[in-house]
Amino acid sequence: MQLLLTSSSLPALQLPSAALAKARVRVAASAAASAPDGAGAAASGTSAGRFPVFLPQAVERIRDGAAVRLAKRIERVPVQTGFLESPILSSCVRPLKQQQDSDPVVLLHGFDSSCLEWRYTYPLLEEAGLEAWAVDILGWGFSDLETRPPCDVASKREHLYQFWKSYIKRPMVLVGPSLGAAVAIDFSINYPEAVSKMIFIGASVYSEGPKDMTRMPKFVSYAGVFILKSLPLRFLATRLAFNKVPTEFFDWVQIGRLHCLLPWWEDATVDFMIRGGYNVINQIKQVKHKCLILWGEDDGIISSKLGYRLHQELPDAILRQIRQCGHIPHVEKPREAVKHVLEFLARNKSKGSNRAPSVPSVPVNS
Template sequence: MQKKQFPSFLPAEAAALSEPTSLAIAEQIERLDVPTPLYPQPIPTAYVRQGQRKPPLLLLHGFDSSLLEFRRLAPLLSTEREVWALDLLGFGFTERVPGLRLGPDAIAEHLRAFWQTAIAEPVVLVGASMGGSAAIAFALAHPEAVAQLVLIDSTGIASGPALGKFLPLPVAALAAEILRPPRVRAAICRAAFHDPNSVTADAELCGSLHVRMPGWRRALAEFTRSGGYASVLPNLGAIAPPTLIVWGRGDRILGTKDADRFARGISNSKLVWIERGGHVPHVEAAAEVAAAIRSFLGV
């Protein structure tokens, strides 16, 4: 069997990936040096690009995660469209540069810089969980850049915990460290699935590989101290792009009430339920989510 060739910046544990979609996307990860005005040097930014047809889709992962979330969804969408999956600033396999001050504003500035550098045309912006908050913020700030919006079990109705703003950095770093042990990562992964018994060792590794990256703990602590994303509830009516809301009926992380709140607040929106999906339907019900997105896009 031919040995898999992973990018040198991936942790060595990537060699234990076993499912075909995981292996394929890990091999395809690249880095682009993205000039970001907030920092003196370009930020090596991890992404995957698949497919060709325009307009492109840009996929944004959730909190303390990586583009590996889209290992099953991206290949299904790329048969019809060009697909980009991005590791947000401070997360995934994007380099955590020295002096990183991480919060929603910094993530937004880096996302704008990546879009401008790599894509520079209107996109279908797809945000999962915290990636939904990032997508909404981007759509509100740069409506010319977003043709359509897809929110998958998105945060944004409630604000992030305010307590984090008052934590000293060492305390926030210790709190982040609680999320590192394999048993904790496995428990988080199982809680995110509709069917915990369907969680494989490969799925657990995809959900934890990024914690081996240099600077992971400090970046997570910095994000915690920023207070996270504020509620977008007052601004939902200002979201202009046609919006698809995809929600797992068995979401035990956010629950299901926010799905209807998004649908009521965004005038030009459609809500699709994934009956056998949890908080990450794009992982455990990727074919159904891809079908909903393709129908929304008319392809």
């Protein structure tokens, strides 16, 4: 099995014109704390200053300040799909207020991950004036999957579309890291009207999916998924994902593994893998949207050479690399990732100016 078991992957924004020139990302350690912890409490199962009740109890052991603050903003919203009679209570972090004069930014995540992947980048985007949504892909994250819905590619696609149709309702900038890039490509080809632009980060789009698992007995698949959840493998995968071992290493392992502790995680992951996973190789050249490709130069999971290949195959794309950075720039170097995102949006918002907000040097991960 290809080793892509990081907190972001396995087997992959328009600003108001006036705000764009003035926006400054002023995030310090306490910036994200301005979010009211009780927002949406009745619908999401949260209470002021506390974690949502649906999160695994292990969340109490997390010490990463940015992760704690974002976790307290996670809520569940009902999403009605065509493959279930009852709506799926779907986990996400939604903006404090919606805007009508700019495109919303919708942040996906990679294989076997969650919206907590955006713990450092989300507040930076919010402080820059963007309407940002962090959405858990069906089958991963913290949604209520007690009914065990199908978690194949078609179901993930429809679930995301129905989420967009119910809550976002306008063309969005779709951001996909690692396997999330394959999710974004598949979605944009099927629902082009829902997408305005796309941003890919360390894109896992050249894998043909876990074909071997489609022929395996289910008990073998469950055994493999059990290993996927194990701490030793998570430690190894986290180490491979970053250019340097972070001081928050153990905490990052716990954050990336948190959603695996939900009772339906194994069923949902096996269901996805035995159905073949994503294969978007033949869809890449069909993408018509403007795209930004971000890649860590020292990506140890997916070779940065594939970034050049993707750049050549996408009809309208720019490529930016981040030095001394591994597979997950939005975790390892969030300020640089946001800088490139803002520049991309500035370029496409106003052809007369390529200037973008500066990103501060203050820490965002405390």
